[in-house]
Amino acid sequence: MANPSADLVIIGGGIIGCTIAYYATQAGLKTIVVEKNPRPTQEASWAAAGILAAHASTDQPYAQLSRKSLSLFPQLAVDLHQATGIDIELRSNGSLFLCFNQDEFQNWSGLAKRRQNRGLSAEILSPPEIEKLEPMASREIIGAVLFPDDCQVHSPRFGSAMALAAQLQGTRFICGNGVDRFLFQDQQVIGVTVNQEQIFGDQFVVATGCWTEQLTTHLEYPLPISPVRGQVVMTEVVPQPLTRILEGGGAYIVPRAEGKILIGATIEEAGYNKQTTLGNTLDLIQVAVQTVPCLSGAPLLKTWAGLRPYTKGNPYLGRLPGHDNVVVATGHYKTGILLAPITGQLISQLLTDQTPTIPLEPFRVDRHASSTID
């Protein structure tokens, strides 16, 4: 049988790879996604809490990217539902940052005022106002900031919908083994090998999350992406539901549509270890119970952990130096779910020689070499 070939080979079927596939097939590219797991979107993209928050008040490139991506979700949720029948559970109830001391309150209300001054939404709330919005929140809270534009999605559903929509548009998924080598002709990448099978392409996207450094080493440009573990605790449906995302004390509490509560997330350097640990989940639970005391009676359902792809500063979105037909899209760290739609659009524009609607310069791969940004 002939070796598979495509206009575009995407390595990594996380939410970033799948979203790029979705937009690239829409733009007419014959696309293959290679995913090392038996199914796409089972790593960080599955583990994520699904918070969509673009809080920064500035016009910095990352803040613009976040706001633009957030604005794409309502239509995308409709499109994905129509295409796949999967409801990604986009909820637009906002989030509430709860403060237990004056320092925290000053910090958060400072951000709220900066946002208000720039015409962005944020409301500073007193304890009675908090009680009215979230009656289950602790009475020890001295103030809060409401970000009414914050949303959430059900990350596993978002991943499934995006992968299925890409597939229905013609993307071929080759799952179960990872890319282990690149194939070259006259120093140009022409293909990859997967479990000794060769897959050929004109262009390639590396969207392998925290596994990117190893792969890009084969292209003599090792990108510094490291895994940062996040542990999460989930409770069964609780009798007194919460309405919106609550953050405070170093943890967040996310009420899912069906009433289960997700408590997250730790930030740990633990290599590629995805185990959950008693000590760290206990810390999360204690913060959650301090924030919403009635959660102490909530039945514990499960815990899990995922590995965020961390890099210093902005994610990498651009061509890999020395390889004109290889594009990198990774390093989204804590906000890859939020940034997936805009990443998919921009990378697809780059791959089809359109001018990206947001300049990619601040996200380019060799930015640290030139020291033009942090």
Ligand SMILES: Cc1cc2nc3c(=O)[nH]c(=O)nc-3n(C[C@H](O)[C@H](O)[C@H](O)COP(=O)(O)OP(=O)(O)OC[C@H]3O[C@@H](n4cnc5c(N)ncnc54)[C@H](O)[C@@H]3O)c2cc1C
């Ligand atoms: C606990 C936790 C909570 C989070 N909460 C949020 C949140 O609320 N909001 C938000 O916006 N973000 C959140 N994030 C961050 C978000 O999940 C990530 O930024 C995002 O999922 C990264 O997507 P990705 O596709 O780059 O990586 P991944 O989802 O890790 O996908 C990379 C894929 O590449 C595959 N792969 C690796 N190597 C190879 C290879 N050699 N060949 C083929 N395939 C390969 C992997 O198997 C994997 O499927 C959270 C993350 C965690 C862990």
